[in-house]
Amino acid sequence: MTESTFDHPLKRRRLLSWFAFSSGQTSFLLGVLMLTSICLLAIVPSLLSLPKPEAMDLLARLSPPSEAHLFGTDHLGRDQLARLLAAIPISLGAAAQTMGIILAIALPWGLIAGLGSPRLDMVMMRLSDIIMAFPTLVLALAVIGFMGASLEASILGVAAAWWPSNARLIRALVLSAKERDFVRAAHMAGASRSRLVFRHILPQILPPLAVMISLETASVLLALSSLSFLGIGAQPPTPEWGAMLNEARPFFAQAPHMLLAPGIAVVMTVLAFNLVGEGLRDLLDKREPFRW
């Protein structure tokens, strides 16, 4: 309430964007920076002479961070740093695969429902509603239960539970995109259906889709690492952050360093995707509220 209605919003925004988080640009750039550095870190092991992630040194079990082991070692004497870095391609790869499956279902589903006849739309939305009627993680757990615990099962489980909400969002985007005047004009000018979809509708929904993908990747990453933590996702000795934390649980009081590093890794990665998504959303949002 310190602001008066007469402040020029643009001036204020420029002033604040230097230090305030609310500016979408800051958030977006920070997120991209974090993601790039995480990806760069993934190739570090081949440059540095780190021990192999599965190499055990039973004499140095549970040792706290030292010069030889920057992040300490785990209960089998494996180097934490090496395992953390080796987990990057596994965790990110699993999340990317999951997102790939989700999009492969949700994108055509949302497009067809949004562009098809009202009856088809209703049937398709009813079907996705049925899946959405299960709590997401519960459905993922059930799918894993029937497939047996593995990283692949958790990828499929999460994808099966996560796609309907995305399909619904894509349909909503398509419905508003197809009402635009230039789409109608193109339709009346005799543009083919595929031309309408690929030249006029998809480009419109791409920006909000990018926001959705980024935020969903964050939540998928969280879900996958949670499942690995529960012992029903990635199985040991695979280096995966959630699985590493699961292995660290019995040594919780003796070796807190085993707890900190993988957790921070998950938080940073998820945070990076959230920052990119939120930043993008902010950049796309042009509304200004009335101030009192």
Add this chain to the structure above:
Amino acid sequence: MFRFFLNRFGATLPTLLGMSFVAFAIVTLAPGDPVQMELRAMGVVPKPEDIAAIKAEYGLDKPFLARYIHWLWRAVQLDFGTSIATGRSVIEEIGLYLPATLMLAISSLVGSIVISLFLGALAIMGNRLTASLLRAITILLVSIPSFWLALILIHVFILDLGWSRLVGEGDLSDLILPALTLSLGAGASLGRLVYERVRAEACEDYVRLAIAKGISPLGILISHIAPRIIGPLVTVWATTLGWMLGGAVIVESIFGWPGLGQLILQAIGQRDYPVIQGYLVLMGLVFVTTSLIADLVVVVADPQLRRRLHRD
């Protein structure tokens, strides 16, 4: 009004039917022959005619649809068969742990609503800087996995400070840390939603009119904006409860809270299909019921909708 309730209730029936079909189909599509697996688990080397006999006994030789109808008929009577691992009936097994999970999920939901309203109000009332700061905290909080948060909380409050203990007796005081774990992240993202909603409403013309009429900011917030946003918020609360039911599995396993989480993780490990199936159906049922209640609350809370229903 009553007609609307009936209609809305009728509309959930196809959903429930579809859900039951999904839950049934998942088992049937699952890899591996349950009969062979069970016999192997008992240490019997199965002969083909034995398998055929057992299949006939359990009706597994009938066509898919007939089995589904048979299963559905029993499921309506809450009979999901017996647990392969313990030999007790699935509903007994689930009934034993369900109250604890529901208690955890509901108290986490209440906790997250309180947190969200507090954070949301703070962001609305504060200036741009407060809002940005709160937003940064929100993004950070939703990025923290609940299992890690739980471990950190245990380390700080139980190992370092000794304020609480880590045993699963199911006392009310044992509920605080698990509920806090679940509600922090959800509360932050709900608080964000409260802020976004209020901000979106503040772009509407009726708010401009209210400002012009000289109504105080608090007055606008309570008497003009709040009635408009309560409906969407209730809907999201219902969704959050579903999230809590899933999240409970993670938190329960860490804090040793005697809920369904332990049961389902064991069942997954032992491939105890009837238990997983019963769990899936019951959780879906709880979730659907919550959404139904939320929809009714939305109608009751919205004066415009209520009036329209009365006229019908």
